[in-house]
Amino acid sequence: MKNTPFDLTGKVAIVTGSSRGVGRSSAELLAKLGAKVVVSSRKAEACKEVADGINAAGGDAIVIPCNIARKAEVEALIAGATKHYGKIDILVCNAAVNPYYGPLLDITDEAFDKIMGSNVKSNIWLSALAIPQMAERGNGSVIIISSIGGLRGSTVIGAYGISKAADFALCRSLAGEWGPKGVRVNCIAPGLVKTDFARALWEDEAMLKRRTATTPLRRIGEPDEIAGAVAYLASDASSFMTGQTIVIDGGVTTAAV
Numbered sequence: 001m002k003n004t005p006f007d008l009t010g011k012v013a014i015v016t017g018s019s020r021g022v023g024r025s026s027a028e029l030l031a032k033l034g035a036k037v038v039v040s041s042r043k044a045e046a047c048k049e050v051a052d053g054i055n056a057a058g059g060d061a062i063v064i065p066c067n068i069a070r071k072a073e074v075e076a077l078i079a080g081a082t083k084h085y086g087k088i089d090i091l092v093c094n095a096a097v098n099p100y101y102g103p104l105l106d107i108t109d110e111a112f113d114k115i116m117g118s119n120v121k122s123n124i125w126l127s128a129l130a131i132p133q134m135a136e137r138g139n140g141s142v143i144i145i146s147s148i149g150g151l152r153g154s155t156v157i158g159a160y161g162i163s164k165a166a167d168f169a170l171c172r173s174l175a176g177e178w179g180p181k182g183v184r185v186n187c188i189a190p191g192l193v194k195t196d197f198a199r200a201l202w203e204d205e206a207m208l209k210r211r212t213a214t215t216p217l218r219r220i221g222e223p224d225e226i227a228g229a230v231a232y233l234a235s236d237a238s239s240f241m242t243g244q245t246i247v248i249d250g251g252v253t254t255a256a257v
Contacts, residue, residue: 004237005235005236005237005239006033006231006232006235006236006237007033007034007235007236008030008033008034008035008090008231008234008235009033009034009035010034011034011035011036011089011090011234012035012036012037012038012081012085012086012087012088012089012090013027013030013035013036013037013038013088013089013090013091013092013234014037014038014040014077014078014081014088014090014091014092014126014130015027015030015037015038015039015040015092015094016040016041016066016068016077016092016093016094016095016122016126017040017041017068017094017095017096018037018039018040018041018047018050018092018094019039019041019043019046019047019049019050020041020046020195021193021195021223022094022145022190022193022195022223022226022227022230023041023092023094023095023145024050024223025223025224025226025227026092026094026226026227026230026231027039027050027054027061027092028050028053028054028227029224029227029228029230029231030090030092030230030231030234031054031057031059031060031061032057032059033231033235035089035090035234036059036060036061036085037051037054037059037060037061037062038061038062038063038064038077038080038081038084038085039051039054039061039062039063039064040063040064040065040066040077040095041065041066041095042065042066042067043065044063044065047063047064047065048063051063062081062084062085064076064077064080064081066095068095068118068122068125068126069097069114069117069118069122071125074122074125074126074129075125075129077126078126078129078130079129082133087133087137088130088133088134088140089134089139089140089141090140090141090142090143090234091126091127091130091131091140091141091142091143092143092145092230092234093122093123093126093127093142093143093144093145094145095118095122096118096119096145096163097114097115097118097119098115098157098159098160099111099114099115100112100115100157100159100160101156101157102156103155103158104158104159107159111159112159115159115160115162115163116159116162116163116166119160119163119164119166119167120163120166120167120170123144123167123170124170127142127170127174127185130142131174131178131183134178134181134182134183135178135181135182135183137182138181138182139182139183140182140183140184141183141184141185141186141233141234141235141238142174142183142184142185142186143185143186143187143188143230143233143234144167144170144171144185144186144187144188145187145188145190145226145230146164146167146168146171146187146188146189146245147160147161147164147189147190148189148190148191148247148249148252148253149161149164150162150163150164150165150166150167150168150189151165151189151247151253152253164189167187168187168189168245171185171186171187171243171244171245172243175242175243175244176243179242179243184233184238184239184241184242185242185243186233186238186241186242186243186244186245186246187244187245187246188226188229188230188233188245188246188248189245189246189247189248189249190221190226190248190249191215191220191221191247191248191249191250191252191253192211192220192221192249192252193220193221193222193223193225193226194220194221194222194223195223208220211252214252214255215249215250215251215252215255216250216251216252216254216255217250217251218250219250220250221248221249221250225248226248229246229248233246
């Protein structure tokens with residue numbers, strides 16, 4: 001008998017982009033809650049450090065490197081996880097890119113296509129490969145890590161915001177398609193979090209001062225503070241929730257200006 005609805009014993013989770021930041025914190029927390037975890041990002045060595053830490057703590061983790069922009073590698077990730085653990089119960093689509101900072105009308109086709117391919121199309125690939133087997137068992141959870149960038153305009157990361165808004169729509173559509181089969185699909189939209197991915201934003205002292213001044217909690221987030229929501233959506237605690245987006249931003253999108 002499970003002790004709490006957050007107990008993930010017997011579940012298998014894939015977390016993309018889990019060598020650092022929100023992905024790493026999520027993989028580590030899912031493992032603490034009993035899930036077997038596939039740690040994945042482009043660099044195998046960085047993933048190995050995370051998996052070794054999970055295994056040393058009594059968990060069960062393996063490494064399958066994957067560049068989510070390459071379909072063959074996405075296919076190998078899902079196939080490898082299924083072969084090793086026999087199934088996939090939880091898919092956390094966390095990996096993303098943002099190669100461009102600047103006005104939308106100046107972005108190159110190559111940069112825009114890279115953003116949309118990695119941040120949206122890859123999530124479709126991952127879902128298409130993982131969801132059907134979840135549906136066969138009548139249970140599963142897909143969690144897409146989006147961003148409040150999809151809720152707000154930006155003069156600097158507009159293309160990234162477009163991709164993250166697309167993830168909201170992807171989540172809602174997949175939730176409608178697969179809900180009848182017991183598969184839930186939800187998004188998390190973090191605000192500014194202290195990760196390497198967002199380093200260019202929070203290392204800018206002037207920008208950080210402005211952001212924290214308009215954030216009700218007066219600070220930016222930490223990766224562990226997003227991982228808790230991942231665990232909630234992965235578990236039976238959220239069994240009646242699908243097609244939704246959880247905003248975790250210290251209140252910045254609610255603040256009066």
